[in-house]
């Protein structure tokens with residue numbers, strides 16, 4: 001029988017360390033990339049990290065474009081600009097939204113993509129997927145994986161603590177995602193990649209240990225966190241889907257994003273989803289909650305402006321967001337009363 005081709009997208013080179021952003025010109029040259037470069041960034045990052053990048057790029061032909069959010073209108077605008085400018089390479093420098101727009105534009109116009117994260121807030125740093133609003137569903141779609149990642153620890157550790165914590169939250173979610181995947185393989189017969197799942201699980205373990213380190217030594221903690229985020233992205237690249245990194249905890253986060261757009265960072269919502277789904281899976285949710293409190297991640301929905309009823313509603317609709325991906329929520333999802341019980345017992349609502 002002919003086996004279907006499986007393509008694994010992995011970055012060619014990862015540059016990680018203090019002040020690596022100052023060497024970008026040298027890295028681009030060694031990757032055999034030629035100008036023009038289109039630098040995609042956001043309004044805050046443009047004034048800080050992106051200006052360091054521009055110093056390094058020097059006289060390479062380039063243009064800078066700012067994006068406000070990760071939606072399809074922004075993708076179209078940046079894509080048009082990239083075509084007119086005849087960009088050879090797209091460089092995304094910023095948080096998750098900017099990186100997603102840059103990698104999705106690179107995918108659509110088939111150009112190389114370089115990922116320069118300025119906040120360790122999400123595992124889209126490495127993944128060949130992008131979350132773009134306006135494509136119908138709040139879940140990620142196929143995009144261009146980065147040829148290279150340039151992770152400047154000095155830049156990443158000076159990101160606001162809330163963004164750093166969000167990265168811990170996104171990564172803790174893998175404790176659930178891999179369990180949902182394994183469960184699905186037993187119930188639906190879906191392929192389960194042991195190695196890929198182990199890699200995602202390892203990221204979650206590192207995120208857990210990093211909750212102690214971050215309070216003692218921010219740079220050392222961020223370094224561990226960034227490595228965990230990168231490996232989780234590698235797991236997605238190997239699986240060819242976000243399966244190892246996104247299960248029922250992400251479905252809860254997506255449901256909240258749909259009901260309350262703009263409330264809470266992605267990683268904060270995933271972290272709360274992780275407490276709830278750890279309870280449903282029967283694993284030690286208290287340990288996860290303690291770790292979240294240690295770094296200052298919100299553990300109650302009210303802390304990020306979500307009413308108690310909103311949490312219950314999100315729990316009851318989460319299963320319907322991606323029905324093709326089986327999770328502990330099953331095909332029917334949670335009833336209102338069981339959702340309320342779970343949210344109350346875990347202290348997510350009062």
Ligand SMILES: NC(=O)C1=CN([C@@H]2O[C@H](COP(=O)(O)OP(=O)(O)OC[C@H]3O[C@@H](n4cnc5c(N)ncnc54)[C@H](OP(=O)(O)O)[C@@H]3O)[C@@H](O)[C@H]2O)C=CC1
Nearest residue numbers: 042043044045095096097118119121122124129130131159
């Ligand atoms: N593709 C994938 O596989 C994944 C994608 N995601 C997606 O990523 C997004 C979440 O990313 P997240 O980073 O949490 O949030 P956003 O990118 O939406 O926002 C981050 C904010 O922090 C600012 N910022 C970034 N770096 C710094 C810094 N060093 N100092 C000060 N401010 C900074 C940004 O500034 P500015 O205004 O300049 O942009 C922006 O305002 C979601 O859309 C989520 O769906 C999440 C996980 C995986």
Ligand SMILES: O=C(CO)COP(=O)(O)O
Nearest residue numbers: 123139140242245246250
């Ligand atoms: O956020 C992600 C992984 O952390 C991507 O997940 P989704 O595929 O559910 O959007």
Ligand SMILES: [Zn+2]
Nearest residue numbers: 123170266270
């Ligand atoms: Zn995520």
